[in-house]
Amino acid sequence: MTGGATPVQSPPMARYNPKETEPRWRKAWADADAFRAEMVPGKPKYYVLEMFPYPSGRLHMGHVRNYALGDVIARFKRARGFSVLHPMGWDAFGLPAENAAMERGVDPKGWTYDNIARMRAELKELGLSIDWSREFATCDVAYYGQQQALFLDFFERGLVYRKEAVVNWDPVDMTVLANEQVIDGRGWRSGAVVEKRKLNQWFLRITDYADQLVDDLASLDRWPEKVRVMQENWIGRSKGLKFKFKFGGPAPAGFEDGLEVYTTRPDTLFGAAFVGVAPDHPLAEQAAAQSAEAAAFIAECKKGGASQAEIDTAEKMGFDTGLVVKHPFDPDRTLSVWIANFILMDYGTGAIFGCPAHDQRDLDFARKYNLPVTPVVLPPGEDPATFEVAGEAYTGPGSIYHSGFLDGLDIEPAKAAAIERIEAQGEGEGATVFRLRDWGVARQRAWGCPIPMVHCDKDGVVPLPKQALPVALPDDLEFGKPGNALERHPSWKQTTCPKCGGPARRETDTLDTFVDSSWYFARFTDTASPVPIDKATADYWLPVDQYVGGIEHAVLHLLYARFVTKALADDGQVSVREPFAGLFTQGMVTHETYRLQNGDWVEPKDVEVVAQGDIRAARLVATGEPVTVGDVEKMSKSKKNTVAPGEIFEVYGVDAARLFVLSDSPPERDAIWSAAGVQGAWRFVNKVWEEFDSQPASDPVAEADEPALALRRATHKLVKQLTDAIDSFRFNSGIARLYEFLNLLKANPAKGASPALLAARQEALSAFSRLIAPFTPHLAEECWTRVGGDGMVAFAPWPEYDPALTEDAVRILPVQVNGKRRGEISVAAGAEPADVEKIVLDDPEIARRLEGLTIRKVIVVKDRIVNIVAG
RNA sequence: GCCGCGAUAGCUCAGUGGUAGAGCGCAUCCUUGGUAAGGCUGAGGUCCAGGGUUCGAAUCCCUGUCGUGGCACCA
Numbered sequence: 001m002t003g004g005a006t007p008v009q010s011p012p013m014a015r016y017n018p019k020e021t022e023p024r025w026r027k028a029w030a031d032a033d034a035f036r037a038e039m040v041p042g043k044p045k046y047y048v049l050e051m052f053p054y055p056s057g058r059l060h061m062g063h064v065r066n067y068a069l070g071d072v073i074a075r076f077k078r079a080r081g082f083s084v085l086h087p088m089g090w091d092a093f094g095l096p097a098e099n100a101a102m103e104r105g106v107d108p109k110g111w112t113y114d115n116i117a118r119m120r121a122e123l124k125e126l127g128l129s130i131d132w133s134r135e136f137a138t139c140d141v142a143y144y145g146q147q148q149a150l151f152l153d154f155f156e157r158g159l160v161y162r163k164e165a166v167v168n169w170d171p172v173d174m175t176v177l178a179n180e181q182v183i184d185g186r187g188w189r190s191g192a193v194v195e196k197r198k199l200n201q202w203f204l205r206i207t208d209y210a211d212q213l214v215d216d217l218a219s220l221d222r223w224p225e226k227v228r229v230m231q232e233n234w235i236g237r238s239k240g241l242k243f244k245f246k247f248g249g250p251a252p253a254g255f256e257d258g259l260e261v262y263t264t265r266p267d268t269l270f271g272a273a274f275v276g277v278a279p280d281h282p283l284a285e286q287a288a289a290q291s292a293e294a295a296a297f298i299a300e301c302k303k304g305g306a307s308q309a310e311i312d313t314a315e316k317m318g319f320d321t322g323l324v325v326k327h328p329f330d331p332d333r334t335l336s337v338w339i340a341n342f343i344l345m346d347y348g349t350g351a352i353f354g355c356p357a358h359d360q361r362d363l364d365f366a367r368k369y370n371l372p373v374t375p376v377v378l379p380p381g382e383d384p385a386t387f388e389v390a391g392e393a394y395t396g397p398g399s400i401y402h403s404g405f406l407d408g409l410d411i412e413p414a415k416a417a418a419i420e421r422i423e424a425q426g427e428g429e430g431a432t433v434f435r436l437r438d439w440g441v442a443r444q445r446a447w448g449c450p451i452p453m454v455h456c457d458k459d460g461v462v463p464l465p466k467q468a469l470p471v472a473l474p475d476d477l478e479f480g481k482p483g484n485a486l487e488r489h490p491s492w493k494q495t496t497c498p499k500c501g502g503p504a505r506r507e508t509d510t511l512d513t514f515v516d517s518s519w520y521f522a523r524f525t526d527t528a529s530p531v532p533i534d535k536a537t538a539d540y541w542l543p544v545d546q547y548v549g550g551i552e553h554a555v556l557h558l559l560y561a562r563f564v565t566k567a568l569a570d571d572g573q574v575s576v577r578e579p580f581a582g583l584f585t586q587g588m589v590t591h592e593t594y595r596l597q598n599g600d601w602v603e604p605k606d607v608e609v610v611a612q613g614d615i616r617a618a619r620l621v622a623t624g625e626p627v628t629v630g631d632v633e634k635m636s637k638s639k640k641n642t643v644a645p646g647e648i649f650e651v652y653g654v655d656a657a658r659l660f661v662l663s664d665s666p667p668e669r670d671a672i673w674s675a676a677g678v679q680g681a682w683r684f685v686n687k688v689w690e691e692f693d694s695q696p697a698s699d700p701v702a703e704a705d706e707p708a709l710a711l712r713r714a715t716h717k718l719v720k721q722l723t724d725a726i727d728s729f730r731f732n733s734g735i736a737r738l739y740e741f742l743n744l745l746k747a748n749p750a751k752g753a754s755p756a757l758l759a760a761r762q763e764a765l766s767a768f769s770r771l772i773a774p775f776t777p778h779l780a781e782e783c784w785t786r787v788g789g790d791g792m793v794a795f796a797p798w799p800e801y802d803p804a805l806t807e808d809a810v811r812i813l814p815v816q817v818n819g820k821r822r823g824e825i826s827v828a829a830g831a832e833p834a835d836v837e838k839i840v841l842d843d844p845e846i847a848r849r850l851e852g853l854t855i856r857k858v859i860v861v862k863d864r865i866v867n868i869v870a871g
Numbered sequence: 872g873c874c875g876c877g878a879u880a881g882c883u884c885a886g887u888g889g890u891a892g893a894g895c896g897c898a899u900c901c902u903u904g905g906u907a908a909g910g911c912u913g914a915g916g917u918c919c920a921g922g923g924u925u926c927g928a929a930u931c932c933c934u935g936u937c938g939u940g941g942c943a944c945c946a
């Protein structure tokens with residue numbers, strides 16, 4: 001100010017201005033290369049990773065929450081002295097790019113990289129402590145070329161194979177669809193009825209690792225129990241018996257040894273009433289070839305819809321093939337062989353024996369076709385002479401009866417005895433069966449990682465040598481029509497056979513994008529390595545210490561990544577057998593929904609909500625039209641209940657947005673975004689700055705007065721609380737403690753404070769600026785500078801606390817009489833129970849309460865409470 | 872059907888044997904040169920229900936109710 005008419009008068013306090021401070025600090029971090037991850041021998045390392053985003057082109061609140069959560073951990077661990085790796089990349093292959101190409105005629109590659117550029121800018125605005133030097137996209141040829149090398153390694157080790165399999169085929173889009181992409185039997189995009197087709201497909205042998213994938217879940221003690229349970233269910237390990245029924249009469253071709261079935265209940269074998277095979281079982285196909293009736297029945301079965309409702313209500317249907325098999329324990333008994341619609345070909349052996357008394361499906365089937373229902377498990381307390389199974393199969397505990405040599409045994413011993421007998425007869429053996437199937441990884445899509453194989457008329461399917469890698473995607477793909485643009489490309493697939501040198505065709509299928517995300521975390525450890533994974537570097541950084549992402553990946557991505565890690569470990573490429581030592585699954589970001597009277601959804605930014613007492617009414621800002629406030633739901637475009645992060649950053653700053661999304665709920669639960677909430681966070685940011693701005697420079701004071709000591713105690717308690725809260729992912733409660741502490745600071749203002757209190761405030765503010773750094777990093781830098789902190793808070797060590805100061809010297813103990821609070825006494829911390837008892841009994845107020853009562857017992861819990869039992 | 876998770880103030884949640892708490896919201900009053908504000912004070916709770924264990928239960932156990940997530944004709 002150079003003088004003039006306006007009086008020179010600075011406002012009492014300068015408003016905090018995130019628009020100025022936030023970009024300034026982001027630049028300072030970038031200039032200092034503050035977050036570069038470095039291997040420091042002897043320094044403990046910490047690898048924090050959030051699930052990398054698909055580059056849709058737009059950041060949403062879910063991203064903000066996900067990356068803010070990870071950033072809290074990364075910044076905290078860095079301050080705690082760890083060498084932190086916190087990278088970012090892009091899960092960039094996949095259908096949306098091809099759909100955009102088809103619908104808008106854009107190039108998928110250009111579309112994807114444009115989106116990445118936009119999202120990178122938005123992510124950088126979040127002020128994340130990321131080592132951007134390691135950024136890559138899975139559609140970078142440098143990445144997928146290395147992935148092709150891994151695929152060849154897996155092929156060499158026998159983990160890749162090709163087989164004919166039944167797949168979901170969309171006849172309009174002309175591609176295979178994943179099960180998740182088939183909704184009520186129709187393609188999710190085209191709406192066409194999906195066909196079942198047999199196609200040659202590439203598979204990864206994940207089932208080779210099924211046992212390990214279940215067993216090793218037990219070692220993942222920093223994973224949510226829920227996710228471990230879901231994986232266990234998905235893998236679906238069951239132990240039972242596989243054995244062959246001998247045919248009673250001439251065996252059908254190919255079944256000379258018998259018909260193999262699988263059961264988890266060999267103890268109920270004597271209750272068998274029939275044998276059933278799946279409609280697509282080879283035996284059923286044979287029957288169809290010989291009988292028009294059987295063929296018609298099978299066709300009928302295949303018509304059944306795939307939707308859950310249809311499966312739930314589908315009636316049991318069967319067709320008697322006329323074949324019979326002999327009971328393994330009683331050769332005089334025969335069982336008829338049926339084709340049944342409720343038997344699945346891809347589980348077990350595709351054939352079962354039916355025990356109606358103890359399996360609900362078998363019972364329904366037996367009732368429909370008048371097959372015998374013989375109970376063989378007697379529930380405890382039931383009379384064997386009268387026990388019957390009527391409408392409900394009995395699946396509980398009991399002892400075996402009506403069962404020859406198994407009679408009198410409990411279920412488990414009976415299972416063992418039955419298996420032993422079958423094994424002795426050489427007809428089968430105990431077997432473990434999994435629900436998990438091998439992983440079909442081929443996609444008839446052009447925007448993916450090409451499978452490095454060629455087809456030669458002479459040599460068949462031949463892997464490319466590694467020197468031929470990468471197999472790069474061509475840049476001139478035509479996406480005008482559905483189907484695989486790679487297949488249509490005029491020249492790309494023409495090549496020569498690595499074996500015979502003759503003409504050959506490239507494989508035009510590409511890899512499932514889940515392959516891309518199954519090893520990216522390992523690539524982050526050295527993104528420039530000429531081999532897929534640089535072992536020494538990976539050994540330093542892996543495993544990922546803390547992985548953060550959505551629960552929606554609880555099974556597929558996390559299971560695939562675990563499998564690939566185990567396969568890589570067996571190949572000597574990494575040393576860890578589990579990729580993610582800690583997993584945190586965060587909740588979604590939700591928002592209220594708003595509708596006009598005509599039912600149209602409206603966006604939050606067009607709605608004004610007014611509180612009327614405890615009731616909330618809403619109206620449209622533009623017209624005043626009343627708006628109905630609906631349920632809180634996941635932010636989605638269809639319900640228009642989204643809030644654009646960029647608009648929030650613009651109004652309140654990045655720190656307020658981060659703070660609110662972290663403070664609202666425990667991180668694993670859904671967080672409800674609200675305008676009031678973010679305003680609250682914004683007010684907090686301002687109040688914090690006011691406290692720092694009002695603090696004058698002060699000198700350390702030797703003698704602390706009472707208020708100063710109280711503030712010091714609170715400060716040290718706060719440090720302990722925040723440390724514990726972040727360590728245990730209770731970010732919301734940590735932030736609540738910060739709110740409380742700010743109120744305490746305001747109650748002990750700098751204005752009028754004693755020198756001792758000013759010094760205590762100085763200590764408090766120094767700690768506070770470091771404690772808020774993981775949550776509101778820009779504000780923290782500004783505050784740190786204001787209190788004379790050394791360098792940037794991004795490099796500052798986490799504050800330490802003095803345990804002696806976190807404990808109060810004097811304790812107020814409630815005194816209960818018969819469990820009801822009747823008074824309190826104050827004693828020195830750590831006072832011995834005997835002394836406390838004496839003080840209590842000498843207290844006149846307590847004595848008055850005890851008048852006329854006999855003291856039976858006095859319970860003193862040190863530093864907590866006193867209870868007198870009297871009567 | 873099977874396997875989980877949850878229920879505490881109007882809202883979002885802490886508290887996991889020992890005095891029922893926080894933030895936001897709400898109300899009163901003050902301030903209106905901190906102004907898309909700020910401050911003081913306050914109200915508000917059968918800790919889902921019932922039973923059990925205990926000197927003592929929101930907390931541990933059992934049963935139920937409601938809500939919610941995952942899997943599911945998996946033999």
